[in-house]
Amino acid sequence: MSYLKFDKNLMINLEQSLSKEMLRTNQAGAYHCSSIVGCNTRKQHGLLVIPIPEMDNKSFVMLSSLDETVIQHGAPFNLGLHRYSGGVYSPNGHKYIREYDCESVPRTTYRVGGVILTKEMVFSSEENRILIRYTLVDAHSDTTLQFRPFLAFREANELVVQNDKLNPHYTEINNGVSFCLYPGFPTLYMQFSRKPVWVQNPNWYNGIEYVKDLERGIPYTEDQWVPGYFEIPIKKGESIIFSAGLSESSPRSFGKMYEIEVASRTKRTSFYNCLKNSAKQFYIKDKENEYIVSGYPWGQIRARDTFIALPGTTLAINHPDDFHNIMNTAWKALENYIDNELPDNRIHGIDLPDVPLWAVWSIQQYGKALGFDKARDRYLPIVAKIVNWILAGGHPNLQPETSGLVGTTSTNTPVSWMNATSNGWPLIPRSGLLVEFNALWYNALMFAYNLSEGVADYEHDRENWLIVAQQSKPSFIHTFLNDYGYLYDYVNGNHADLSVRPNMAIAIGLDYSPLDRRQRKGVLDVVTRELLTPKGLRTLSPKSYGYRPFYLGSPEERERAYHNGPSRPWLIGMYADAYIKVFGMSGVSYIDRMLIGFEDEMSQNCIGTISQLYDGNPPFTGRGAISQATNVAEVLRTLRNLKKLNA
Known part of the structure; x- marks a missing residue:
């Protein structure tokens, strides 16, 4: 029985099926995304993006x-589904879905x-082309x-x-046609594995609505152009392959191309396999x-997210070569920033202050x-240069x-991952001494010190790193550990922020924490009691002022809630690390049970991720x-760590 299978009863119930989405990518930046019933519910949805x-x-x-239409005895049965103005769904092709x-x-x-x-769909891993059989x-x-x-174009x-x-x-092409609707766009080539009839019948389909955008309080209605239709007879037992891409291809190659792509897929038969597939969907590769x-569907290539997600999306699924390649790209961008050279314009946020600290943490996970x-041989010079x-x-x-x-200073620009803004100003003005920045800093110093042990070229540096770390440790405790047993989120001059936030979980989850075991346990107890949910850690305790648990409403309302209550799954990785460090093997079964909440998500929202x-x-x-990416990565890293502990 399939791990991800949905029957007729769910598929024809739009209240249930429209809320479930699917995503496929080709590691070149292209993707296909829609609801599982085939109705686009977001403006970012599309068959070829x-x-x-x-x-x-x-x-x-x-x-x-x-839109596919089945014609028998002259009667058409349209299998498509769109939402139009006024919430009208047409042509209701979902009623024909059986599975x-x-x-x-x-x-x-x-x-x-x-x-x-x-109908079966795959992306070509070699080019921006989708194949539908x-x-x-x-x-x-x-x-x-x-x-x-x-x-759309x-x-x-x-x-x-x-x-x-x-x-x-x-333009007529081999077994199809091509269009370029606007200047500056590439040409779209649509072809079939055998010759169809193309009927030119251009129409604008007006008032297509995207219900997810409607819910988000943003523009949600557009018009799309349908230039005509293809028509092709088909016999029982026969397969026809449709191709859409940015270049013309040989129709004879579609069958082999399709089979090669299917053979390379990891079947989603388990929680781990779902996340493994999801992890690889975040890769974007070009020639170099x-x-x-x-x-x-609206993510970017961000430096912080890259370093946090890197271990889980590569090492946790046994892809060390991808770790090397992605780290090489990211380090080149960071080194260019360090050396005041030209940046990599595809990587955003390379100048943020915690990025180099997360880079060291990522290398630490590699070790x-x-x-x-292996980490010393390959990455010690990078760690030393950063520190x-x-x-x-x-x-x-x-x-x-x-x-x-x-x-660090954050007067008019957010510098940490809690980067929500209103009218361009930080909603959470974390400035001065930030708890996770300083925990990561102590961790980087100690990791550099231990990684370089026995390497003569770094003896002087090691002494300096240890001296600073020994200064940092008591300063951290004095600055952040309060009388209530948890850590201030940030301290700026005489102001110590009392908000109970999950950044303290990073401080206790690192391998080299400034806190001893007793202090870690005290902080962990607060995190467990006030922040832990089945979907990660809350961004703010319900007991803290300004708690907004629901990420709903207008863009302004959602922005204000963004880091003031909703849970973040990626923080479960740090929480799990801290829990095991405090409770040892007796904590393994507890963390294993915590992950059940994420396994449930494999059939919810965007399935398999x-x-x-x-x-x-x-x-x-x-x-x-x-x-x-960070969420998938940290759950995968936690799964791998549990597997090693249970071995």
Whole structure:
């Protein structure tokens, strides 16, 4: 039985099926995303969404959807589904769905009278091309299929309305047609594995609504252009493959191309396999570099997210070569920043003050996974350069203090991962001495010290690193540990922020923590009591002022709630590390039970992955981006750690 299979009863119930989404990527930045019932519910949804380098690598929806129609005895049965103005759904093709299965590739089974038709989709890993295979499993009379493409040609975060600037002309190509609707866009090539009839019948379909955008209080209605339709007869037992891409291809190659892609897939038959597939979907590769995108469908390549997600999305699924490649790309960008050279424009936020500290943490996880000898041989120079650069005051916004701690300034720009803003100003003005910055700093000093043991070239540096670490440790305790047994979130001059936030979990989860075991346990107790949920750690305790557990409402309301209550799954990794450090092997079964809450998510929201955040109160509904790299990564890293402890 498939791990991800949904039957007719769920699929025809739009209240249930529209809330479940699916995502497929090709590691080149392109993706396909929609609801499992085939109705696009977000403006970012589409059958072929691609980055265009000439347009700042932003994602563009080229082919929004492809409506299929089954024709028998002259009667058409349209399998498509769209929402139009006023909440009207048409043409209600979901009523023909008998099953949706996503174990290997997304597979939808339709039944129209005596016709049984399956639809399966894969992305080409070699280029921005989607392949859809239609198989007529059963039919009792002659059957014809029609395919009506809905074209968007727009940036994924924008909407299009009916206009006269569109270029309606098409070019006939081998077994298909091509379009380029607007200047500056690439050409979209649509082809079939055997020759169809193309019928030019251009129309604007007006008032298409995206219900998820409506819920988010943002523009949600657009018009899409349908230039005509393909028509092709099909026999019982026959398969036809549709291809949409940015170049013309040989129709004869579609079958082999499809089979190769299917054979390379890891079947989603378990919690781990679902997350493994999800982890690989965050990879973005070009000719020279390899990156991690922060999430879908509106994520970017961000430096902080890259270093946090890197161990879990590579090492935890036994992909060390991808760790090397992504680290090489990210380090090159960070080193360029350190050396005041040209930045990598694809990586955002390389200048943020905690980025180099997370880079060291990422290398530390590499050492734990593959051995510190390998980490020393490959990455000790990087660790040393980062630590010495910070010590020398090289970072303009991470300055060492005489106490051994490091300070940062956040007056009009957020500097930590809690980066919500209102009218351009930080909603959580964390400035001065930040708890996780200083915990990461102490951890980096001690890791550098221990990693360089026995390496003669670093003897002088080691002495200096240890001296600063020995200064930092008591300063950290004096500055952050309060009489209530938890850690201040930040201290700025005479102001100590009393908010109970999950950044303290980072401080107790690191391998080298400034706190002893007793102090860690005290902090852990507070985190468990006030922040822990089945979906990660709350961003603010319900007992703290300003608690907003639900990520709902207008953009302004959601921004104010963003870091003031909703849970973040990625923090479960730090929590699990801290719990095991405090309770040892007796804590393993507890953490294992905690992960059940994430396994439940495999059939919710975006199936097979983990959402960006979850409401802080029951029922802990998933919100935000449908798939988040740091979340998937840290749950995977925790699973791997538990497996090693149980071995």
